[in-house]
Amino acid sequence: MSANAKPYGLLAEFDNTADVLHAAEKVRNAGFRCWDVYMPFPIHGMDKAMGLKNSKVGWFSFVGGVTGYTTGMLMIWWMNAVDYKLMIGGKPMFSPNAAFPPSYELTILFGAFGAILGMLFLNRLPRLNHPLLKHKRFGLASHDKFYVVIETADPKYSETETRKLLEAVGSKRIEMVED
Amino acid sequence: MSQQDDFSNDDPRLPAPLDLSKWRALPGKLIGIGGLITVAGFLYSWKHDGMVNFGFSWLVAFMFFLSLGLGSLFLVMAHHLFDAGWSVATRRLCEHMASLLFPWLAILFIPIALLAPRIYSWMGPALQASPDHALHAKFPLFTTAGFYIVAGACFAVWWLLSSRLKFWSLKQDETGSVECTQKMRFHSYWGIWLFAFTLTFGAIMWMKALQYQWFSTMYGVQYFASSVWLTLATLYVITMLLDRQRVLSDVLHEHQFYFLGTLLFAFTVFYAYVSFSQYFIIWNANMPEETFWYVVREKGTWFYVGLVIIFGHFFMPFLALLRIDVKSNFALMIPIAAWAWLMHFVDMTFNILPAQFKDGFPFEWIWLPLGIMAFMGGLLAQVFIRKFASASPYPKKDPRLVEAMGLYHPVATQISGGELDQADTRHGAPVQPKGGH
Structure with missing residues (x-):
């Protein structure tokens, strides 16, 4: 010491x-x-015993999803109807229906980003070391001690x-x- | 307690039958009110637009009820082709609905046949005199003779199929002979092929041909999917009602409602899959001779009608039907079935009316298709009830009936192969309500 x-x-x-x-x-x-x-293993009822509430990761995921959908719609609208107009197949420059599938994909992608980054942020990860890891006996937490x-x-x-x-x-x- | 008592339909634990005497006059009233609106609309349309708007309205109502006939015919044939057991209990209802195809729906087709040169622009004198390339490429199908030959052939096939299937089914009620089952299976076998062709031809000639320049190989499948969807919703409500009235309680097992609900769910997804694929492929292929069909349907209020179909025809029923317990919960399934009727009507207007009303949904004309719907619905309901009263409410000597009832079925028959795993072995189990009572 x-x-x-x-x-x-x-x-x-x-x-x-x-x-x-x-x-x-x-x-x-x-x-x-x-x-x-x-x-060393999950114990049923521990969440309740510790008084843990629902994870907040869902909110990060939701914000990510909304951002993704908006980004997709705005991107397609801006590229097709503003920045580089091309008349193709007699279709209107922008149709929200047709822009839905890519926007939906971005919803999922950004939603997943939100979930992952939100989880890392809430867990204060990544970190290089933790004080508990220095403790010799703490290794038993992955064996048979609690x-x-x-x-x-x-x-x-x-x-x-x-x-x-x-x-x-x-x-x-x-x-x-x-x- | 004798075994008979266990299956008596006077079980006090079941909810009491409803008093339907007030509803008995409903089909007659619908025919009267709907008929008045139809006549008024006909005269009004005759004076103002040469019966064109009347023809379009009639077509919407006709294609709506044709869905019920064709969907029922499919369910009967699917029952025989899959050698199904559970659907014996509801098959008679489908046989009656399918037999509305001829002569009743054929009679209701007559106004379309007469007004065809006014409704379908390609049959008009101008294009008949000098057909453009889009029309010429569809010869000889898109000729005046072709139109009437296809219509005749469709109704001939539907008459033959629906009448043969019903004939052998009714005959089995008397004889109980296995020959009848084999005959119905034979007719279903050749019938399913011609059914696919005739349904596709009907959808092409009567709906898609309104904008004859267009082509889509998915169109028949889409009409098929929404037809079976509508039929399942209708069948669910009729079966539920007959269960409550103790007419079908003896032959229904808890599973029937769950199976019908599951099929409704499956066809919700199938319809969405087919119509989205059609849209996605055509829109992104960028060919003006195809995309125009959807461009028209993005103009004015049609855009919002499209959104109603996306959310109302797919997302809402999809989410509502996801949970397992919803499928046998009457309090939820009745509104869903009513919603399916509304959505199929919107779908028919979306497919048919933009050809005539390019600026947007014709709210000022909506009373006419609704009035014709009331007329046709009342008429067909009247005929259906008469057919229903004329025969046993279910195929009472069908070899699979005991299976549909969920009872122990110990003897392997000539046609069953003797599968026992599906049978309920609780012999003499108490009668239980089937739905969410």
């Missing part, structure tokens, strides 16, 4: 799914915001009180992780 290391958060280890699920419920009820649970991590950045965080809470919810091994 070097002297100038900043603390990142408290790491509490659990041995089974029931313990970590109940621990998550208690941490949620205590009103923490900057915390997370790590487990972890609750409460960050020091949380407004409710207090070195002693939070440690007490984690002990009270049944963790037998609580460690400080450094940034």
Whole structure:
């Protein structure tokens, strides 16, 4: 432990799914915001236990889709009816019906971009390193251990009180992780 | 409790039959009111435009009801060709509707035959005297003789098919002989080929020929798709009504409504696929002699009629019918079926009327096709009810009937091959309501 290391958060280890699920419920009820649970496999009911709401990615996707549709329509209208008019097949310069399929394709493409970029943005990705990865024991999160991590950045965080809470919810091994 | 009691149609758990006595006079009223409007429209049109607008309005109503006859004929033949079991319960209704093709729809075609030289510009004296290239290229089909020969051949085939299929079906009611099933299968086999040709010829000669310069190989398929779509919606409502009245309750299984709803869903998509393909290919091929048909339909209010068809004929029914439980929910299916009637009417006007009203949808004339629709609808409903009353409401000795009822069917017959996997083994299971009661 070097002297100038900043603390990142408290790491509490659990041995089974029931313990970590109940621990998550208690941490949620205590009103923490900057915390997370790590487990080797998805646990049914964890979203609810953690109090997670619907992802906001859908909104990014929606905005992307609307942008894509508008871009497609405007692009085709501008190219065919404004910038480079060509009379083809006796058709009008611009017909929204005919411009629909490409605009629809752009709706899907930009919608997918919105979903991917929105997901990366909301997850603060990409990042090159994470403090938890330095912790030797944390690798067991992909094996047979379950972890609750409460960050020091949380407004409710207090070195002693939070440690007490984690002990009270049944963790037998609580460690400080450094940034 | 005896086995008979389990299938009695007096089960108190089913909703009570509706009192339809008030509706009994409806077809007669429709004939009266519609007939008055038709006569008034005829006289008005005679004075103002030489019966041309009357001819177009009549054509809209005729093509609408022709859809019901042809769609029913298809469902009967498809039933035999697929050796289907479930559709035995509704087949008699389709046989009656198909037999409206002759003589009734043939009689209703007479005004079109008489007014043809006024409705179809290519049959007019000017183009007959000196046909242009677009017309000349379609000889000998697009000649006056060709028009009437095609019409005669179409109705002859439809008469032969619908009457043979109905004859053997009614005969089976008496004899119960397997020979009848084999005969119906034989007629369906040759019939489906000629059905495809005659339906396509009908759609080409009576609708597409309004703008004779145009050509599209999808046109017949599009009319076929929307015809079967309309028929399924109509059949669903009639079957539902007869179930409620305890006429068909004994032979319906829960699945029938789901199957009809699923077919309606399938034809919603099929129609959209065919009409979009036709539009997409023609529009992007950039040939003026083809694109003009759609250019006309983007002018004025026709553009919005096109949007109504895109959203109302496809997107709305598509989204409404997606869920599995909707297909057997009467409270949702009745409005969808009514909507299908409206959309098919809009589709017929979109196909027919721009040839005459190039500036936009003829709102000032809309009373005339609607009045003729009321007249034809009342007349055909009257005939249908009479046909329905004259025979058993379902093919009562069809070998597949027990399968349609969803009952255990232990004996392999000559025609079944003995598939038992579809049968409901709950022998003596309680009678349950079929739809969303």
